[in-house]
Amino acid sequence: MDFPLLSILIFFPVIGSAALLCVPRERPAAIKALALGISCVEFLLTLPIWLGFDKTTHLMQFVERRSWIPVWNVQYNLGIDGISVLFVLLAAFITVLCVLVSWSAITVKLKEFYVALLLLQGAMVGVFCALDFVLFYLFWEAMLIPMFLLIGVWGGPNRVYAAVKFFLYTLVGSLLMLVGILVLYFASGRTFDILVLAGQSYPITMQLFLFWAFFAAFAVKVPMWPVHTWLPDAHTEAPTAGSVVLAGILIKMGAYGFLRFSMPILPDATRMMMEPMIVLSLIGIVYGAMVCLSQTDVKRLIAYSSVSHMGFVTLGLFAMNTQGVEGGILQMINHGVVTGALFLGIGMVYERTHTRKIADYGGLASIMPKFSGFFLLFTMAAVGLPGTNGFVGEFLILLGGFGARPWAAVFAASGVILGAWYMLWLYQRVFFNQVNTAWSTLSDLNGREVMIMVPMALLILAIGFFPNILLSFMHVSVAHLLERVMGGSAAVAGITAGVNPFGG
Amino acid sequence: MNAVPPLMLFSVSPVAPELVLVGLGLLLVGIASFPKVPKLIMPSVTALGALVALMLLYTTSSGATSLMNMLVMDGYSRFFKTICLVALLLTVLISERYRTAVDMRHGEYYCLMIFAVVGMMVMISAVDLIMLYVGLELMALSVYCLVGLLKHDTRANEAALKYFLMGAFSSGFFLYGLTLIYGLTGTTQLSELAQRIALLDLSANYALLAGLGLVAVAFAFKVAAAPFHMWTPDVYEGAPTAVTAFMSVAPKAASFAVLGRVLMEGFPMMHDQWGPLLAVFALLSMAVGNIVAIAQTNIKRMLAYSSIAHAGYALLGILAGTAEGLSATMNYLLIYALMSLGAFAIIVHLSSRDGRGERLEDYKGLAQDNPLAALLMLLFMFSLTGIPPTAGFMGKLYLLIAIMNAGHLWLALGAVLFSAISAYYYLRLVRYMYMHEAKPAPRLVFSFGVAAALCVSVFGVAALGVVPSAVLAWAGQAMLGF
Numbered sequence: 001m002d003f004p005l006l007s008i009l010i011f012f013p014v015i016g017s018a019a020l021l022c023v024p025r026e027r028p029a030a031i032k033a034l035a036l037g038i039s040c041v042e043f044l045l046t047l048p049i050w051l052g053f054d055k056t057t058h059l060m061q062f063v064e065r066r067s068w069i070p071v072w073n074v075q076y077n078l079g080i081d082g083i084s085v086l087f088v089l090l091a092a093f094i095t096v097l098c099v100l101v102s103w104s105a106i107t108v109k110l111k112e113f114y115v116a117l118l119l120l121q122g123a124m125v126g127v128f129c130a131l132d133f134v135l136f137y138l139f140w141e142a143m144l145i146p147m148f149l150l151i152g153v154w155g156g157p158n159r160v161y162a163a164v165k166f167f168l169y170t171l172v173g174s175l176l177m178l179v180g181i182l183v184l185y186f187a188s189g190r191t192f193d194i195l196v197l198a199g200q201s202y203p204i205t206m207q208l209f210l211f212w213a214f215f216a217a218f219a220v221k222v223p224m225w226p227v228h229t230w231l232p233d234a235h236t237e238a239p240t241a242g243s244v245v246l247a248g249i250l251i252k253m254g255a256y257g258f259l260r261f262s263m264p265i266l267p268d269a270t271r272m273m274m275e276p277m278i279v280l281s282l283i284g285i286v287y288g289a290m291v292c293l294s295q296t297d298v299k300r301l302i303a304y305s306s307v308s309h310m311g312f313v314t315l316g317l318f319a320m321n322t323q324g325v326e327g328g329i330l331q332m333i334n335h336g337v338v339t340g341a342l343f344l345g346i347g348m349v350y351e352r353t354h355t356r357k358i359a360d361y362g363g364l365a366s367i368m369p370k371f372s373g374f375f376l377l378f379t380m381a382a383v384g385l386p387g388t389n390g391f392v393g394e395f396l397i398l399l400g401g402f403g404a405r406p407w408a409a410v411f412a413a414s415g416v417i418l419g420a421w422y423m424l425w426l427y428q429r430v431f432f433n434q435v436n437t438a439w440s441t442l443s444d445l446n447g448r449e450v451m452i453m454v455p456m457a458l459l460i461l462a463i464g465f466f467p468n469i470l471l472s473f474m475h476v477s478v479a480h481l482l483e484r485v486m487g488g489s490a491a492v493a494g495i496t497a498g499v500n501p502f503g504g
Numbered sequence: 505m506n507a508v509p510p511l512m513l514f515s516v517s518p519v520a521p522e523l524v525l526v527g528l529g530l531l532l533v534g535i536a537s538f539p540k541v542p543k544l545i546m547p548s549v550t551a552l553g554a555l556v557a558l559m560l561l562y563t564t565s566s567g568a569t570s571l572m573n574m575l576v577m578d579g580y581s582r583f584f585k586t587i588c589l590v591a592l593l594l595t596v597l598i599s600e601r602y603r604t605a606v607d608m609r610h611g612e613y614y615c616l617m618i619f620a621v622v623g624m625m626v627m628i629s630a631v632d633l634i635m636l637y638v639g640l641e642l643m644a645l646s647v648y649c650l651v652g653l654l655k656h657d658t659r660a661n662e663a664a665l666k667y668f669l670m671g672a673f674s675s676g677f678f679l680y681g682l683t684l685i686y687g688l689t690g691t692t693q694l695s696e697l698a699q700r701i702a703l704l705d706l707s708a709n710y711a712l713l714a715g716l717g718l719v720a721v722a723f724a725f726k727v728a729a730a731p732f733h734m735w736t737p738d739v740y741e742g743a744p745t746a747v748t749a750f751m752s753v754a755p756k757a758a759s760f761a762v763l764g765r766v767l768m769e770g771f772p773m774m775h776d777q778w779g780p781l782l783a784v785f786a787l788l789s790m791a792v793g794n795i796v797a798i799a800q801t802n803i804k805r806m807l808a809y810s811s812i813a814h815a816g817y818a819l820l821g822i823l824a825g826t827a828e829g830l831s832a833t834m835n836y837l838l839i840y841a842l843m844s845l846g847a848f849a850i851i852v853h854l855s856s857r858d859g860r861g862e863r864l865e866d867y868k869g870l871a872q873d874n875p876l877a878a879l880l881m882l883l884f885m886f887s888l889t890g891i892p893p894t895a896g897f898m899g900k901l902y903l904l905i906a907i908m909n910a911g912h913l914w915l916a917l918g919a920v921l922f923s924a925i926s927a928y929y930y931l932r933l934v935r936y937m938y939m940h941e942a943k944p945a946p947r948l949v950f951s952f953g954v955a956a957a958l959c960v961s962v963f964g965v966a967a968l969g970v971v972p973s974a975v976l977a978w979a980g981q982a983m984l985g986f
Contacts, residue, residue: 071976072905109871134901138892145886148931152939160939164931171891171927175920178901182908182916 005048005062006078009088010126010139012042013095017118020111028110032103035114039099042121043092053085055472058480060131060195061085068135073190077131082477083259083329084128086470087252090336091128093455094248095121098241100452101344105240105351106154113154116146117241124249128256133181133192140217140253141174147242147250155237156356162230162237169230173220180213184265198264198484207269214262221254224314225284228307235303236356240347243299247306247343248336255313255332259325259481263317267485270320277318278404282411284311289418293425297356301426302342305382308415309335315412316397320485324400325478326471331393333470334463338381338390341456345375348449352442358426363435368444372431374453379427381460383420389463518568518577521557521585522625528553529618536611547596547953550614554593554621561585573693574635575626579982583834584628584761587841590960591754592621594845595746597957598852602746605855610653617750620646624758631769633682633692636762640678640726643755644671650750651743663742670735674725681718688712694770707774716771720781723766726759727815728808730788737800740808745855745862748804749848752811753841760837764822764830775825782823783915789816790922797929803851803864806929807844810888813926814840820903820919824910831979832899832906838975839887839899839968846961847884850877853954867933869942877948878937880958885930887965890923895968902976 016038023031054061060079068076080088098117106113123146126139144167152163181192187206188197202210220227231251235243263270288308295301313335316328349364349371350356365372381388384395394416402409445453463470516523532549535541561582569576595617603609619642626639648671652664686692688711689700706712721732728736740748767778793813800806818840821833854861854870854877871878887894900923908916950958968975 068971069973069976071973071980072902112871112875138897141892141897145891148934149938152935160935163939164928164935167931168924168927172921172924175924176917178904179908179913179916179920182904183913185905186908 004064005045006080006088006125006129007064009042009045009092010078010122010129012045013038013118013122013125016042017115017122020115020118023111025111031111031114032099035118036096036099038118039092039096039121043096046089046092049080049085049088053080053473055082056476058082058477063131068132072134072192074134074192075132076135077193078129078135079131080129082474083481084256085473086329086333087128087249087256088125090252090333091121091124091249094244094336094340097340097344097452097456098244100448101244101347102239102241103448105347109153112149116149117245120146120150120245124245124253127253131194133184133194133197135192136194137174137178137181141171143250144170147246150242150245151234151238154239155242156239157237158233159237162233165230166234169220169227170217173217173227176213177217180210183213184210194260194265201268202266204268204272207266208272211262211266211269211273214257214266218254218257218262219280221257222251222310222314223254223307224280225287225307225311228284228288231307232300232303235306235343236297236299240343240350243303243343243347244340247302248340251306251310252332252336255310255317255328258314258317259329263320264481264484267487270318270485274318274320275405278315278401278408281311281315281318282408282415284308285315285412285415286311286418289415289422292422293418296358298346298358298361298426298430299343299356301358301422302339302346305419305422306335306339308419309339309382311415312394312397312412315401315408316393319397319400319404319408320482321400321403322478322482323396324404325482326474327393327396327400329474329478330389330463330467330470331397334381334389334393337456337459337463338378338388341378341453341460342375342382344452344456345371345378348445349442353439358429361430361436361439362433363431364439364442365431366435367439367442370444370450374445374457375431376427377457377460379423381464383423384416387461387464389460389467392464392467515568515570517564518570519575519629520564521560521589522622522629524557524560525553525618525622525625529615529622532611532615532618536615541611544600546611546614547600550618551593551596553618554589554596558586558589558593561589569631571635574632575629576631577629580765580834581625581629581761583838583979583982584757585625587757587838588621588624588628588754591750591757591841591845592617594849594957594960595750595754597953598749598845598849599746599953601951601954602744602852602855605852606654606744608654608744612649613653616646616650616653620650620750621754624754627758628761630762631694631765633685633694633766636766637675637678637682639758640762641675643758644675647747647751647755650747651739653747654744657742659742660744661742663739666735666742667739670725674722674732677718677725678722681715681720681722684711684715684718688715694766697770698772701771702773707777713774713777716774716778717781719766720763720778720785723759723763724785727756727763727818728789728812729785729815729819730792730812731785733789733792733812733815736812737805737808740811741802741804741862745804745848745852748807749845749852752807752844752848756811756815757837757841760818760822760833764833767822768825768830772825779823779825782819783912786816786819786823786915787918789813789819790919791816794922794926794929797926800929801864802862803867803933804862806864806933807847810926810930811844813922814844814888817900817903817919817923820907820912820915823915824906824912826906826910828909829903829906831976831982832902834979834982835902835972835975836899838979839895839965842961842964842968843884843887843894843896846958846965847881847888849954849957849961850881850884853877853948853950853958864933864936867936868940869945870937872942873945873947876950880962881937882934883962883965885933887969889927889930891927893966893969895965895972898969898972902972 063079066076123143130136292304316324381390384390623643630636648668654660725732797809821829887896890896890900
């Protein structure tokens with residue numbers, strides 16, 4: 001591919017944010033319009049990926065290769081395959097919604113906000129496209145700076161604490177990964193090329209060391225129990241756009257890291273660590289769900305539900321069969337959409353009421369009927385009602401989990417039940433019950449807000465009824481990955497023996 | 505030495521930059537004695553001199569020696585001299601703003617700074633321990649005076665006295681070590697030293713080890729490596745801010761140049777002895793610097809502890825004992841020079857006579873009134889932490905590559921953990937600037953000098969973070985001429 005599409009996708013928002021810096025501070029409307037324009041163009045730029053992506057090969061596509069730092073053999077390598085393509089699309093999509101939802105919510109340091117958001121977007125796309133470990137690490141860490149500012153400057157009352165906690169947790173994990181990357185660099189004869197690294201075999205003790213070094217970075221990001229404690233704070237205190245990006249894209253990067261690095265580069269260690277990983281995932285599912293039941297803050301509840309849902313994702317990945325991995329990837333997208341939508345909704349209502357306490361709400365269904373309808377759909381998707389996307393993902397994961405370790409599916413299924421409990425109970429307390437008279441004059445969603453909700457709702461239903469739109473992107477790449485992890489025979493057996501209820 | 509033809513005794517071209525600076529320094533002494541001199545003459549002449557010296561540096565051929573083979577002009581010295589001259593140039597650029605702010609009108613200021621740099625350049629070029637000592641003292645005496653220039657300020661007095669006493673001690677250590685080394689080997693020439701040690705089979709000799717240890721300790725003082733760092737915070741805090749900026753970079757770089765050259769050229773076969781010693785210094789520096797910095801409330805003290813920590817990182821490359829390690833250290837020192845001087849330029853920009861801009865509190869809400877200054881400070885803080893895409897990350901990455909290639913996985917782990925700790929206090933400044941309510945503060949206009957210095961350092965920090973290849977190749981090549 002001669003046209004450097006991925007570079008443009010990465011650097012267009014960066015250049016756009018530089019342009020944004022030139023707009024005078026006194027013209028907020030122009031700043032917002034320009035930010036929206038940039039994010040929309042970025043979204044349109046992903047169109048060639050939708051149309052031109054070849055679903056029949058596991059090879060990297062839209063590849064760009066340039067020498068970057070020859071002294072260390074670091075290259076500027078970009079490319080996407082069936083595993084990363086959906087995240088690039090999701091990142092472009094979510095950012096548009098983030099700009100829209102911040103339209104009236106952000107009032108101070110407007111310019112800086114949109115600059116940070118666009119820089120964040122560039123780095124996020126970079127993470128999913130990078131095929132060189134140093135380049136990947138560069139984007140992975142660079143993301144911290146705008147996210148730190150988003151939480152710390154525009155967040156809630158306890159924002160500074162949350163921002164620092166987020167930054168330090170992630171930094172410590174990433175730095176351990178950096179040492180791991182360098183160990184790998186020397187073991188492989190001085191290359192950072194991810195595809196070359198994944199084609200070699202390493203001694204098992206080194207693989208185990210590297211597995212845990214990478215785990216430090218990825219598990220913090222997912223976040224897996226017991227390193228999840230930054231997430232509730234960060235999610236709760238971040239502004240709506242920040243929460244949406246966190247839930248939608250950022251925490252997916254941890255799971256993506258497992259898929260892109262830990263599994264193909266360290267297949268033996270991954271197989272050995274399958275059960276500990278499954279156990280950690282199950283603890284995350286059940287613990288996250290139980291903690292949700294005792295929350296009094298809406299955002300905090302959704303944040304803990306992320307811990308539970310991401311437990312499902314890692315369970316699927318480490319089940320290491322076709323259904324599990326595909327379900328895991330699909331559930332990452334689903335969670336990005338559903339939790340993103342929930343945060344968007346909460347942001348909209350927070351803008352009106354300025355409270356996040358569940359007890360302060362009640363009876364919103366009669367005051368804001370449109371909003372209640374949308375929120376009901378999102379709640380159902382989070383619960384995993386058939387017909388919504390949440391069902392497809394969770395079902396595939398449970399199927400995969402059962403195939404790998406039947407007891408895992410038993411525990412995970414209890415997480416589904418708890419999930420229904422806390423989500424429906426939340427819905428009941430906020431939208432039904434006694435009407436809180438203080439809110440009786442609240443206005444229902446305006447046109448801009450409906451415009452944000454509609455695409456989310458459509459996505460939820462579309463994936464729910466036609467999951468193959470997304471699954472078809474990943475079949476070949478996932479099969480190839482599993483072949484690498486499980487060795488040839490196991491993967492083939494997995495594909496033929498496993499029943500995929502949603503077709504192949 | 506008798507065989508050396510008279511012309512070779514003193515060939516001018518390898519020391520041309522030094523000679524230009526010496527001449528300029530003397531000229532400035534003359535100018536300073538006139539009662540009424542236009543304000544901008546001295547800084548302009550100094551800056552011009554630094555630029556001329558930089559140019560001369562790149563017109564002389566590599567490998568030339570001068571002063572009876574006591575000074576050498578090679579790629580290695582050229583690299584370090586560039587750091588020192590850039591530090592001089594940037595310091596001169598920010599000095600006028602500071603001198604106006606605190607009313608520091610001493611004519612000696614620029615002469616002393618030039619002589620200090622000449623001392624450093626002699627140290628960097630010296631391949632003879634005696635010449636090294638001459639350079640060291642010239643640098644040290646000039647800097648002592650610079651620190652105490654504000655003679656009515658008690659903090660400056662304390663700083664100058666402390667620095668002088670500690671510096672005298674370290675010079676003493678160096679001379680003791682030198683005596684032992686000379687007594688055992690009969691030479692002060694670095695290249696002969698290595699041969700004699702091998703010839704006389706001295707590498708396990710305890711007296712020589714003691715000599716080597718004393719020399720290492722002396723320079724650990726100079727680079728402010730723990731456990732010989734005690735003077736650093738007081739001196740950095742008490743010295744005029746522009747001088748602190750200069751001290752945090754130039755003397756440190758020169759001392760690292762000496763450390764690298766003496767150890768790698770003079771004592772290569774004793775790497776097993778000095779490697780672990782420097783490893784202890786490095787780990788202690790990173791630990792002390794980064795942990796104690798958290799407790800500081802004065803930004804100059806905080807940056808002092810940060811400079812201790814950065815000395816620890818830079819030591820990693822030298823203790824690896826490889827060419828790769830040394831060029832990693834060189835690369836790191838250049839990057840550190842840019843980010844440290846950049847941060848100090850912002851402090852100078854905010855400084856006033858009542859000490860504003862020195863307390864961390866003063867930075868609360870800076871982004872409100874002075875968004876550009878806050879943004880640049882943010883960039884320098886993230887670079888000091890080592891977050892990509894800034895130059896600080898590339899510098900640390902190179903050091904990690906070098907140290908791990910030499911087989912020190914644990915040191916690499918230590919380095920990354922301590923640099924994670926450092927994020928806390930660098931981020932605190934960012935927090936203060938962006939996440940606190942602003943106190944009403946005047947909107948400051950960048951002076952020409954500060955703006956120029958910031959342009960250079962920002963460009964360096966950004967460019968070296970994104971396209972580091974050029975400097976990496978340069979640092980690597982500099983090693984070939986070594």
